[in-house]
Each structure stands twice: as C-alpha cells, then as structure tokens.
Amino acid sequence: MFHRKPIxxxxxxxxAxxxxLTEGKHFEHRPALIVFCVVVTIALVKVIGAFFLMKSGLR
Incomplete structure (x- = not known):
C-alpha cells in the first residue's frame, strides 16, 4: 500500500x-527514566502532604 516498506x-x-551506546553516558530508554522520576516525585509529594496534614491536625 502506497509503496512503503513495512514498519x-x-x-x-x-x-541500524x-x-x-557508550557505557555510563546514555540511559538506554530515556522516556522510561523520565516516567520513573515523575512517579517517584508524585509518591514523595503524596507522602510529604500526608505528613503535613497529620501534623496540622486535619483529616
């Protein structure tokens, strides 16, 4: 179809x-690194927020 090579x-x-890749210089899959950092950041914000709410006496 449309004379194109398969994907x-x-x-x-x-x-090819x-x-x-040079060892230690590049992360093999950059988007995976970004997603991992975002998930860890969200988890930390939630835990810190929960401690803040517990400290302030709110439920």
Missing amino acids: EERIAERV KRPP
Whole structure:
C-alpha cells in the first residue's frame, strides 16, 4: 500500500543507523527514566502532604 516498506523494516533501518551506546553516558530508554522520576516525585509529594496534614491536625 502506497509503496512503503513495512514498519518493522523502517524501524530496523533506523536502529541500524544509530551509533552504539557508550557505557555510563546514555540511559538506554530515556522516556522510561523520565516516567520513573515523575512517579517517584508524585509518591514523595503524596507522602510529604500526608505528613503535613497529620501534623496540622486535619483529616
């Protein structure tokens, strides 16, 4: 359809063009790192907020 290569072949070509990762310099999957940091930050804000509410006497 439309004379295009299948998505698998296009992805494989893009991956083959990328330079190899250097150890310690790059995170293998950057969006996963960002999602992890956001989840940890949200959890910390919730815990700190809960302690603040308990300290102030609100329920």
